[in-house]
Amino acid sequence: MCIQKAELMFSRPILKGFLCFILFVFQSGSSDKVQKVIAKLGDEAKLPCNYRIPPGESITNYNIYWQTPEKPTPLVVNFYVKDEEDDHIDVRYKNRTKINEQNLTLSIFSVKVSDERTYECIIIKDVLVSKSRVDLSVVAHFSKPIINEKPLNACGPVWLTLTCTSDGGYPRPMMLGSINNNTETWHTITTQDNKTGRFQITGNLQHNMTENILVHCSVEYQDLKVSTNFSLSMCPLPPMPPSYGIIIASAVLFIFLLAGVLLRILCYCHTCKYSRSSHPVRSFQLVATAEMTPQQLSNEASRTVS
Structure with a gap:
């Protein structure tokens, strides 16, 4: 198993035995401390290695590996080994990852849901220098409900x-x-x-x-x-119809008012008729005949007037 892991990372036979030993140490001496990183789907994820190459030193003095701790064979996400090609990088990460040569942070571009997993950063300089783990969680925002x-x-x-x-x-x-x-x-x-x-x-x-x-x-x-x-919101309530009591009371009131008006009209008419019958208008006609003397005419006129 160790030889198979070595062949994934190296093509030079001189390093195979050493790598087998190192990988065994890695598997048995993993740190329990895991850093968590959240990346948005489609964006760039930056996974810290928690190690910085000291000033004055060159990255060429180090072997850097970013891989997933899967068994039996880890997935090689990216690595830096002097004079080594990137043929061992898993096809799912090829041309999608980059290692920062200063702080050794791994960048994963165009993050996918399948990138959500645990990653290991392994630093070797003759012996194991550093090893850290990072849990990558992927998130994509839901639309407003x-x-x-x-x-x-x-x-x-x-x-x-x-x-x-x-x-x-x-x-x-x-x-x-x-x-x-x-x-x-x-x-x-x-x-x-x-x-x-x-x-x-x-x-x-x-x-x-x-x-x-x-x-x-x-x-x-x-x-x-x-x-x-x-x-x-609830529908506006329809106007309530008037109750039967209100209708009856209104009808009775209307009848009383109408009766009052009619009674007043009848009383007025009766009063007018009574007044005319109590004070009749006298009519007279003065008739003169040829046989009447002037004195008789004068007396007749006086009687008529009185």
Whole structure:
């Protein structure tokens, strides 16, 4: 097994036995301290080696290896050995990694979900100088959740089906929610894109809407969170029809008013008729005949006037 590991890293026979011994020491003497690094999907990840070449020394005096501690055969991520070619670098990391010649930090470009693992930095100068481990975690931000309701434009009272959806993120998320600050459980379905490794999460929730509601949906992943709120209001109440008591009272009042008006009109008409019958208008006609003397005419006129 040691010889196979040596052949992955070296082509020069003189170093094979030495490397076998060194790898054995590495496997048995690994440090428990692991540094954690988080990188965004598609960005550059920088993994520190926690060792700096002293001033005045050249990197050519060192052998530097970045690999994964997988068994039985580690994956060679990148390495620096004088006069050695990079043929031993795993194809998944070829042309995607670079070692900083000052602090020996490993850069992984265009980070993928498959890059999420533990890495080892091994420094050799005649003997083992340094060994450190780094855990790389990959993260991708989820989109702001979108909440929809069925039936659409509902304003209650009605049973609602609420749906909250978010996608494009990594790692696998968890969905939390509440309605009017009361915790609710979303029934979730999570799917992962086979090519990109990104997740989509959709949650469903049933709720009997009997009042105005404020729906909260949050998606949590790694130590990150994205959330949104959604509100629905009850329909405005229709105007209440007047009660039968009010209708009857209004009708009785109207009848009394109408009766009063009619009675007043009748009284007025009766009063006018009585006044005319109590004071009749006298009519007279002075008729003169040829046989009447002037004295008789004068007397007749006086009687008529009186």
